[in-house]
Amino acid sequence: EAQVTQNPRYLITVTGKKLTVTCSQNMNHEYMSWYRQDPGLGLRQIYYSMNVEVTDKGDVPEGYKVSRKEKRNFPLILESPSPNQTSLYFCASSPRQDTGELFFGEGSRLTVL
Amino acid sequence: AQTVTQSQPEMSVQEAETVTLSCTYDTSENNYYLFWYKQPPSRQMILVIRQEAYKQQNATENRFSVNFQKAAKSFSLKISDSQLGDTAMYFCAFLKNGEKLVFGKGTKLTVNP
Numbered sequence: 436e437a438q439v440t441q442n443p444r445y446l447i448t449v450t451g452k453k454l455t456v457t458c459s460q461n462m463n464h465e466y467m468s469w470y471r472q473d474p475g476l477g478l479r480q481i482y483y484s485m486n487v488e489v490t491d492k493g494d495v496p497e498g499y500k501v502s503r504k505e506k507r508n509f510p511l512i513l514e515s516p517s518p519n520q521t522s523l524y525f526c527a528s529s530p531r532q533d534t535g536e537l538f539f540g541e542g543s544r545l546t547v548l
Numbered sequence: 549a550q551t552v553t554q555s556q557p558e559m560s561v562q563e564a565e566t567v568t569l570s571c572t573y574d575t576s577e578n579n580y581y582l583f584w585y586k587q588p589p590s591r592q593m594i595l596v597i598r599q600e601a602y603k604q605q606n607a608t609e610n611r612f613s614v615n616f617q618k619a620a621k622s623f624s625l626k627i628s629d630s631q632l633g634d635t636a637m638y639f640c641a642f643l644k645n646g647e648k649l650v651f652g653k654g655t656k657l658t659v660n661p
Contacts, residue, residue, distance in 0.1 A: 468648075475557075477653035478639065493648070525593065535581045535643035539593040 437462045441526050441540035448516055449548050456511045456543050458526030466529040467509040468493070468537070469501065471522040478525070484509055485532060516547040550575045552642050554652035561630045562660050569625045569655045571640030580644045582616065582623045587637040596638075599623065630659045
């Protein structure tokens, strides 16, 4: 089954404790992206990757890191989480950036205390 | 920069009735793509419908159709014969070639029995 898998789905952590949200897709997609969703703000792009070893900042990259060492994986790293990073996070993939047809993961609800 | 505006934060409709969600966008481009995404309470977002700006014919997917008014920069989604499973957050999105997908802030639709 074609899918985008994120883990963990739910996480409560404390300020400053490094965490990684994993994202994996099995569709051989070149393009992958991370979004955060906050009430009243919609979806905002954090980082994206056009292909392996190619990543770039989105609209709200501060406080986040990513890597794309393999085509299927695109982890999101919070080196020192802060309460303002409490949010719902989505990973998405697409065959290419210019299709606009994103396949989304189920989301990861992160709470930073 | 392109902007996408969804002026209705929340809407409700009775089961079996028709509802229209509005979306406007701002661009000086002539070629672009427009999308409606659906995010059910289970949270995974899925693509509902896509429209290419160069096509005059409005896109249709079963009970979902769009009213694309290029001159007015309007892209509304019509849901016919609403079902309880249509209850979701709906996001309008805009894509210009070579750039990233831009989302509106969403409209929360509730279908009442």
